[in-house]
Amino acid sequence: MSTPILELHQIEKSFGGTRVxxxxxxxxxxxxxxxLLGPSGCGKxxxxxxxxxxxDPDAGQVLLEGQDVTxxxxxxxxxxxxxxxxxxxxxxTVAANVGYSLxxxxxxxxxxxxxxxxxxxxxxxxxxxxxxxSELSGGQRQxxxxxxxxVGRPKVLLLDEPLGALDLQLRRQMQLELKALxxxxxxxxxxxxxxxxxxxxxxxxxAVMRAGRFEQIGTPAEIYDHPRTSYxxxxxxxxxxxxxxxxxxxxxxxxxxxxxxxxxxQAPKDAPAQGAPVTLAVRSERVEFDRTSDCGLPATVRxxxxxxxxxxxELALADGTALVASRHGxxxxxxxxxxxxxxxxxxxxxxxxxxxxxxxxxxx
Amino acid sequence: xxxxxxxxxxxxxxxALPLYIFTLLFxxxxxxxxxxxxxxxxxxxxxxLNEYTLDNYLNILQPVYLNxxxxxxxxxxASTGCIILIGYPFGYFMAxxxxxxxxxxxxxxxxxxxxxSLIRLYGWIIIFRANGPLDALAMGLGLTDExxxxxxxxxxxxxxxxxxxxxxxxxxxxxxxxxxxxxLVEAARDLGASPLRAFWTVTFKLTLPGLLSGVIxxxxxxxxxxxxxxxxxxxxIVLVGSLIQDxxxxxxxxxxxxxxxxxxxxxxxxxxxxxxxxxxxSELEGIL
Numbered sequence: 001m002s003t004p005i006l007e008l009h010q011i012e013k014s015f016g017g018t019r020v021x022x023x024x025x026x027x028x029x030x031x032x033x034x035x036l037l038g039p040s041g042c043g044k045x046x047x048x049x050x051x052x053x054x055x056d057p058d059a060g061q062v063l064l065e066g067q068d069v070t071x072x073x074x075x076x077x078x079x080x081x082x083x084x085x086x087x088x089x090x091x092x093t094v095a096a097n098v099g100y101s102l103x104x105x106x107x108x109x110x111x112x113x114x115x116x117x118x119x120x121x122x123x124x125x126x127x128x129x130x131x132x133x134s135e136l137s138g139g140q141r142q143x144x145x146x147x148x149x150x151v152g153r154p155k156v157l158l159l160d161e162p163l164g165a166l167d168l169q170l171r172r173q174m175q176l177e178l179k180a181l182x183x184x185x186x187x188x189x190x191x192x193x194x195x196x197x198x199x200x201x202x203x204x205x206x207a208v209m210r211a212g213r214f215e216q217i218g219t220p221a222e223i224y225d226h227p228r229t230s231y232x233x234x235x236x237x238x239x240x241x242x243x244x245x246x247x248x249x250x251x252x253x254x255x256x257x258x259x260x261x262x263x264x265x266q267a268p269k270d271a272p273a274q275g276a277p278v279t280l281a282v283r284s285e286r287v288e289f290d291r292t293s294d295c296g297l298p299a300t301v302r303x304x305x306x307x308x309x310x311x312x313x314e315l316a317l318a319d320g321t322a323l324v325a326s327r328h329g330x331x332x333x334x335x336x337x338x339x340x341x342x343x344x345x346x347x348x349x350x351x352x353x354x355x356x357x358x359x360x361x362x363x364x
Numbered sequence: 365x366x367x368x369x370x371x372x373x374x375x376x377x378x379x380a381l382p383l384y385i386f387t388l389l390f391x392x393x394x395x396x397x398x399x400x401x402x403x404x405x406x407x408x409x410x411x412x413l414n415e416y417t418l419d420n421y422l423n424i425l426q427p428v429y430l431n432x433x434x435x436x437x438x439x440x441x442a443s444t445g446c447i448i449l450i451g452y453p454f455g456y457f458m459a460x461x462x463x464x465x466x467x468x469x470x471x472x473x474x475x476x477x478x479x480x481s482l483i484r485l486y487g488w489i490i491i492f493r494a495n496g497p498l499d500a501l502a503m504g505l506g507l508t509d510e511x512x513x514x515x516x517x518x519x520x521x522x523x524x525x526x527x528x529x530x531x532x533x534x535x536x537x538x539x540x541x542x543x544x545x546x547x548l549v550e551a552a553r554d555l556g557a558s559p560l561r562a563f564w565t566v567t568f569k570l571t572l573p574g575l576l577s578g579v580i581x582x583x584x585x586x587x588x589x590x591x592x593x594x595x596x597x598x599x600x601i602v603l604v605g606s607l608i609q610d611x612x613x614x615x616x617x618x619x620x621x622x623x624x625x626x627x628x629x630x631x632x633x634x635x636x637x638x639x640x641x642x643x644x645x646s647e648l649e650g651i652l
Binding site for chain 2: 053054073074075079080081083085087089090091100101148152
């Protein structure tokens with residue numbers, strides 16, 4: 001196995017007594033697209049700044065291609081950043097902005113001009129060389145920032161919510177373009193967002209962050225279908241989280257006592273014993289309705305509404321727990337106030353919160 | 365964009381009318397009068413004759429007056445140089461202070477400003493005079509055996525100029541640096557610039573309008589602030605400002621004083637035009 005391009009070992013950081021990062025570990029392979037996903041204030045940006053060298057960690061190590069760069073200043077790291085507010089130099093033209101890093105390296109003028117034109121073509125801004133940042137739209141500035149960060153072909157590109165300021169349509173388009181660009185160049189991207197849809201769309205792997213720790217690191221499918229904690233389940237794709245106890249086992253399936261009914265879930269390898277309390281997560285779109293199912297949870301329909309092409313049904317279970325069911329584009333013959341039974345396929349549910357929070361990444 | 369309606373236009377013009385009248389009466393009027401005056405002939409004893417001539421301007425070309433301009437220019441250059449060296453770092457670091465300290469620093473800067481600068485200059489007389497505090501300090505430290513006799517010398521005038529004008533530079537640089545997005549420096553470092561390179565290519569370039577406006581705010585007055593040269597320089601150092609005052613108040617040669625003023629104003633306008641060319645803005649930084 002080749003050396004990872006980027007490794008973080010047990011990074012810790014506090015600001016004025018507040019612990020912002022609490023043992024961050026990550027390793028990124030060549031050409032990998034990794035997203036740090038989490039709410040604001042969870043330490044995403046600080047992690048990025050530590051990788052860039054703009055912030056020093058209190059403890060831990062940053063390795064680039066196996067070299068310890070923890071003490072190296074930002075200019076000595078072959079890592080570039082696309083800043084959240086783009087940070088374009090207002091007194092320089094687009095060409096001067098993009099060519100800035102090459103000019104520092106004292107490359108010949110013709111070479112710089114060619115590289116700048118090339119980088120601008122990559123982000124589809126050909127012919128904008130002579131403009132100033134103030135003459136560009138938000139989306140164009142964003143592209144310039146990307147071109148400026150990519151022109152020197154860094155080992156790792158750090159992107160701090162680069163699409164945050166763009167409108168939804170442009171965001172979607174830029175997501176596709178960025179992903180295509182990353183594949184084309186084969187550069188490792190570390191991408192920050194608080195938008196789970198963006199993370200699921202673009203990433204090879206997602207690191208879900210919470211209060212200075214990685215809650216779970218995995219492929220979008222792993223994160224979505226097999227969240228390890230209730231936090232991940234709720235943050236990515238809005239899952240229902242229920243408490244219950246193990247009532248028995250039926251082959252590969254665990255039967256749970258849950259909210260005044262019966263729920264089933266695929267048994268994990270180290271299945272909990274009978275009577276053990278467990279937490280269950282199930283995606284809203286996997287919740288089924290059936291009045292006569294033998295194993296299910298009695299529930300009352302609270303509300304039914306369409307929102308953005310999704311049918312959303314809010315229910316209350318027998319013990320008062322709220323549950324959400326959803327469908328794409330179809331209506332269900334269920335009315336508010338109606339008593340129903342909800343159930344799901346055992347493989348559509350997953351047990352979460354089975355170990356202590358905070359995951360130490362093992363694989364490279 | 366839609367064109368404003370005629371009615372709006374006329375009401376706007378009406379609102380601005382007092383401004384036009386004020387400008388006409390108190391700015392443009394005296395200015396035109398001064399220019400006209402500068403081409404008129406001096407009367408024998410008092411006032412001017414209604415005859416027009418270029419003599420006043422030709423008069424300036426006499427070595428004694430050219431020398432005054434040169435001396436003024438040199439002093440202004442020296443004092444502006446000192447002011448840049450002290451004021452730029454001062455304003456720069458002040459902008460980097462945390463918010464609470466910025467306010468306190470500003471207060472410390474403003475308090476002397478509320479005192480008449482003439483009175484503050486008399487303070488310097490006490491410091492500079494023979495066997496005064498400065499001499500005592502220098503002799504006490506063994507730097508010199510004799511009094512320095514700094515009062516009524518060129519260095520004393522220079523110190524006075526720097527002292528009175530430093531504040532303008534600090535505020536101009538500060539207001540420029542305060543507006544700067546320090547994230548740009550981080551971006552420069554991220555792209556491979558050393559701290560010094562990042563300062564030179566980003567911070568310095570972005571605070572240049574402040575620095576240049578500080579230069580204008582200090583260079584021009586230091587050619588004209590005659591009372592500093594009078595108080596701290598005695599009669600030894602004659603500046604353009606002193607010359608104008610002298611011609612106006614003592615020699616009663618109004619046309620010549622006007623011609624000198626026109627030249628001084630032309631120099632000022634030239635500097636401001638240069639400033640506009642370099643910074644692409646017509647607003648001077650640091651003037652509220």
